[in-house]
Amino acid sequence: MKKxxxxxxxxxxxxxxxxxxxxxxxxxxDGKPVYAKEFKRVFSKNLSIIEEDEKxxxxxxxxxxxxxxxxxxxxxxxxxxxxxxxxxxxxxYKKQLARKFINQSEVxxxxxxxxxxxxxxxxxxxxxxxxxxxxxxxxDTLKVYEQALKVRNEILASDKDFSSFAKKYSEDPSARQNGxxxxxxxxxxxxxPFESGAYETEVGEISMPVRSKFxxxxxxxxxxxxxxxxxxxxxxxxxxxxxxEAAKEQIEKLYTQLQEGAQFEDLAKQYxxxxxxxxxxxxxxxxxxxxxxxxxxxxxxxxxxxxxxxxKPIQSKxxxxxxxxxxxxxxxxFEQEKFILERNIKKDSRAQLIASEVLAKIKSTYxxxxxxxDLSYFKKNIEKNITAEPWEDRELTSIPQxxxxxxxQEGKTYADFAKYVASRQKQSTKFKNTNDALEAxxxxxxxxxxxxxxxxxxxxxxxxxxxxxxxxxxxxxLFDLMEKKVWNAAKEDSxxxxxxxxxxxxxxxxxxxxxxVIASASNKSLLKKARKALKKNELEExxxxxxxxIFNSGEFGINDSSLPENFKVKEGVSKIYQNNGTxxxxxxxxxxxxxxxxxxxxKGQVISAYQNELEDRWIASLRAKHKVDVNKATLAKLKKxxx
Numbered sequence: 001m002k003k004x005x006x007x008x009x010x011x012x013x014x015x016x017x018x019x020x021x022x023x024x025x026x027x028x029x030d031g032k033p034v035y036a037k038e039f040k041r042v043f044s045k046n047l048s049i050i051e052e053d054e055k056x057x058x059x060x061x062x063x064x065x066x067x068x069x070x071x072x073x074x075x076x077x078x079x080x081x082x083x084x085x086x087x088x089x090x091x092x093y094k095k096q097l098a099r100k101f102i103n104q105s106e107v108x109x110x111x112x113x114x115x116x117x118x119x120x121x122x123x124x125x126x127x128x129x130x131x132x133x134x135x136x137x138x139x140d141t142l143k144v145y146e147q148a149l150k151v152r153n154e155i156l157a158s159d160k161d162f163s164s165f166a167k168k169y170s171e172d173p174s175a176r177q178n179g180x181x182x183x184x185x186x187x188x189x190x191x192x193p194f195e196s197g198a199y200e201t202e203v204g205e206i207s208m209p210v211r212s213k214f215x216x217x218x219x220x221x222x223x224x225x226x227x228x229x230x231x232x233x234x235x236x237x238x239x240x241x242x243x244x245e246a247a248k249e250q251i252e253k254l255y256t257q258l259q260e261g262a263q264f265e266d267l268a269k270q271y272x273x274x275x276x277x278x279x280x281x282x283x284x285x286x287x288x289x290x291x292x293x294x295x296x297x298x299x300x301x302x303x304x305x306x307x308x309x310x311x312k313p314i315q316s317k318x319x320x321x322x323x324x325x326x327x328x329x330x331x332x333x334f335e336q337e338k339f340i341l342e343r344n345i346k347k348d349s350r351a352q353l354i355a356s357e358v359l360a361k362i363k364s365t366y367x368x369x370x371x372x373x374d375l376s377y378f379k380k381n382i383e384k385n386i387t388a389e390p391w392e393d394r395e396l397t398s399i400p401q402x403x404x405x406x407x408x409q410e411g412k413t414y415a416d417f418a419k420y421v422a423s424r425q426k427q428s429t430k431f432k433n434t435n436d437a438l439e440a441x442x443x444x445x446x447x448x449x450x451x452x453x454x455x456x457x458x459x460x461x462x463x464x465x466x467x468x469x470x471x472x473x474x475x476x477x478l479f480d481l482m483e484k485k486v487w488n489a490a491k492e493d494s495x496x497x498x499x500x501x502x503x504x505x506x507x508x509x510x511x512x513x514x515x516x517v518i519a520s521a522s523n524k525s526l527l528k529k530a531r532k533a534l535k536k537n538e539l540e541e542x543x544x545x546x547x548x549x550i551f552n553s554g555e556f557g558i559n560d561s562s563l564p565e566n567f568k569v570k571e572g573v574s575k576i577y578q579n580n581g582t583x584x585x586x587x588x589x590x591x592x593x594x595x596x597x598x599x600x601x602x603k604g605q606v607i608s609a610y611q612n613e614l615e616d617r618w619i620a621s622l623r624a625k626h627k628v629d630v631n632k633a634t635l636a637k638l639k640k641x642x643x
Contacts, residue, residue, distance in 0.1 A: 024634045027062075029069060030626050036634050039065055041467070043642070058639045062630070068478075070622040075477040078484075086476055093472055098455050101465045107357040111350050115341045116334050118187040122289060123198045124223040126162055126180040129172040132215035135430050148209035148216040155206060155218070162206070162220045171215070180220070184290035186227055192349045194219065213349075228289060232327040233301045234282035236267055237274040239319040251313040251320040258310055264324045273319065283326065297321060304328070359447060362454045365461055366407045368446065371400075375438050377414065378421070386425045386434050393418035405446055407453050412445070420445050485618055490611040500610045501599045507609065508602035513592040514569060517553045518562050519546075520582045527576060531585045535573050555592075 024036040043061050080086060128151065132144045155165050163179025166172075170180055187195065197210035197219045207219040236254055238247045254267055265281030272278040289298050300314045304325035311323040331337065345351060372378075377400065384391045396418055403411030424441050431437040459466040490497070501508070517539055521527040530546045543551055556563055564577035564584050574586040599606065 024637070025631050026634050026638070027066065027628060027630045029066075029073065029628055034069060036638060040638060040641075043638075058635070058642055062635070066628055067619050067622075070619070070626055070628075071478055071481055072474050073626070074622060075474075075481040078481070080477050080480045080484075081473070083480070086480060090473055090476055094469055095455075097465065097469060097472070098458050101458060101462055102358060102362075102451075102455065103354060108345070108354045111345055111353065112338065112341055115187050115345060115350075116337060118195070118199050119331055119337060119341070120227055121199070121224050122184050122186045122227050123221060124184045124225075125182050125198045126166060126220045126222060127172070127182060127194070128162075128166045128170040128175070128180055128218040129214060130169075130209075130216040131171040132211075134213045144216055145209055145211075148218055152206055152209065152218050181222075184225075186288070188344045188348060227331050228302050229328065229330040230286050230288045231301050231304075231325065231329075232286045233284055233304070234264060234268060234280075234324045234326060235274065235277070235284065235297075236264070236272045236282055236322045237319050238271070238321075239273040240315075241319075247320050248313070248315075251322060255313050255322055258322065264310065264322075282324070286327070286329075294318065297323070301325070359450065362450050366450065366453065368450070369403075369406050369411075370446075371402065371404050371406075372414075375442055378417070378438055379435055382421075382434055382438070384434070386421070387431045387437050391422065391425055393422040405449055407449075410453060412449050417442070417445055482615075486611050486615050490607050490614055497603075497606055497610055498599065500613070501602070501606050504609065505596055508597045508605055509594040510597055510601075512558050512569065512594050513555050514558070514586075514588045515555050515590040515592065516586060516588040517551055518556070519549050519551050519585045519587070520579075521546075521549045522582055523548070524576065524583045527583045527585055531573060531576065534585065534587045 025033045026036040026039050027034050039062070042065070043058070046061070075081065081090075128148075130144050130148045130151075132141060136144070151165065151169050155162060158165075161179070163181065166175045166180030172180065182190075185195075185198075187199075189195070190198065191212045191214070193210055193212045194217055197207045197217065198221060201207040201219055201221045203221050203224055205221060207217075207221075209216040210219055236251070238251045238254075240247045250271075254271060257267060258264060268282030269278050272282055274282070277284055287298075289302065292298055294316045296314060297316045297318075300311045300321070300323050304311060304323065305328070307325055307327060309325045311321075313320050313322055315321075345354075381396055381398075382391065384395075393415070399418065400414045402413065404414045404417050405412050421438065421441055424444075425437070431440065454461075459469060517534070519527065519530055519534065521530070526546070526548060530542060530549045533542045533545060539551065539553065543549075552562060558567070558569055561580070562584075563586065564579035567574070567577065567586065569588065569591055571588045571591060574588070577584045577586075597605075
């Protein structure tokens with residue numbers, strides 16, 4: 001039976017997570033049950049990754065599955081799962097995988113789809129800012145909100161431009177000059193609440209007050225347009241200076257030279273007044289619309305469609321330009337943009353929405369018990385104002401020796417919370433008194449415990465995570481076990497290797513080779529003539545008469561990619577084949593037959609073959625060591641299901 005790689009074996013690793021008593025038992029090993037559901041899952045997974053012509057039936061997979069289970073038992077009997085090398089790598093992966101599974105949420109999927117939708121458009125907007133601290137009191141928040149609402153109503157009732165109100169009311173310092181104009185922007189260019197306010201407001205409308213970390217905003221949407229992606233261009237620039245006519249005349253001369261065949265990069269290096277880009281042939285960094293502070297230049301750049309296309313001379317506030325398109329990238333498909341969008345979401349304030357949803361889901365999963373939810377012990381025994389003067393947890397006396405919060409049999413003690421308060425108290429605080437600080441920090445303390453408990457018990461509540469982590473764990477164990485029992489044993493026993501080679505010399509032979517000439521050409525009729533010449537004349541003479549034909553001479557293995565498929569190895573000049581898009585003729589001067597390799601020449605093959613023999617013997621010993629009983633009725637059901 002054909003061996004399947006260790007990677008395939010690792011796919012057999014699964015956890016017995018659910019209520020297995022209600023499942024069909026496929027087999028027992030030393031009286032311990034192995035369930036059909038486990039085999040069914042890995043058999044289905046393997047079928048999806050193996051080539052059709054390599055697929056095996058249920059009986060063959062069952063043999064592999066039993067071998068796998070026996071190896072895992074052996075690894076655990078040898079306590080390989082307690083070695084520091086194993087536990088270190090396993091725990092690192094477990095943490096990384098848990099983080100990935102925990103952060104999956106409906107909100108993250110929704111945000112990803114929303115971000116991709118917004119990626120299709122850019123918005124031009126203006127705003128009026130009403131400053132408000134992120135931690136402002138409810139009273140102050142309401143006051144600023146009502147002020148923003150009042151200004152909005154005033155704007156709607158007036159026929160004056162939005163910019164005049166921005167100059168009058170906005171607490172954004174730049175509004176005095178730009179009237180609140182923010183220009184064009186796209187997804188992730190603004191803080192998320194502001195971005196949402198802009199994208200969700202129709203062109204010409206003014207949003208209701210939008211709250212961000214800076215305060216409240218009134219957002220006026222001036223226009224929206226399709227996102228054209230980004231371009232990479234080069235340019236030649238002639239500054240206008242005091243003599244615009246001379247600059248125009250110069251740029252037109254350069255444009256004429258380009259039309260006559262001059263190289264764009266050479267002219268840019270020689271004549272462009274943008275010295276920062278001239279040294280690179282005029283190349284600018286890739287940009288999107290709205291990034292260059294020159295709408296005329298951007299319009300000209302984005303109007304170019306084919307790579308290498310050159311614009312007519314255009315004038316911007318910087319001077320006269322000729323622009324060459326080097327590359328244009330439109331917005332990609334969802335799958336193409338997904339990775340970058342996910343990365344931006346993680347860096348954005350959107351991540352807080354995902355974290356909030358994940359935490360809410362975790363809280364709904366477990367029953368948290370609180371011994372003193374009002375924190376009466378701490379409020380009574382902390383005599384200092386911890387928001388204003390130093391305090392340490394050792395100042396507490398008669399602290400209860402029990403859990404303050406717990407889930408099942410695990411918890412955090414009163415002393416744990418006291419230490420937590422001391423660590424938070426050393427940070428700057430926004431609270432007015434001790435009780436307010438304690439209550440806020442207690443909520444954070446509980447949230448942290450929820451997350452920690454969920455991470456450590458994720459296997460109990462997330463079956464998919466349990467399967468994946470079990471796969472990885474058993475994969476590591478199998479690697480260590482195979483290294484110990486097979487791979488290193490074969491490599492290090494030089495006498496055994498020599499003996500194996502002596503017994504199986506006929507298995508280790510060289511590949512047949514040919515010595516000759518391979519002639520190739522794109523023109524079949526030309527190669528026909530060269531083929532006739534190869535039959536009659538020496539190679540050097542043929543080369544002189546057929547300069548358009550490529551000749552390669554030397555030794556070639558029969559599997560060499562230069563030789564055509566299905567090439568018939570025999571001395572003489574072959575027929576014409578097609579290979580790699582060209583026509584090929586092979587002249588075989590000599591066929592070197594396969595020869596027995598020396599031990600040194602075949603050592604790698606010998607090691608591999610001996611490892612297979614060692615593994616077969618070892619598996620046989622494991623089969624003899626353990627009692628395996630297969631439930632024929634359950635196996636028959638599985639076979640019928642997979643027919």
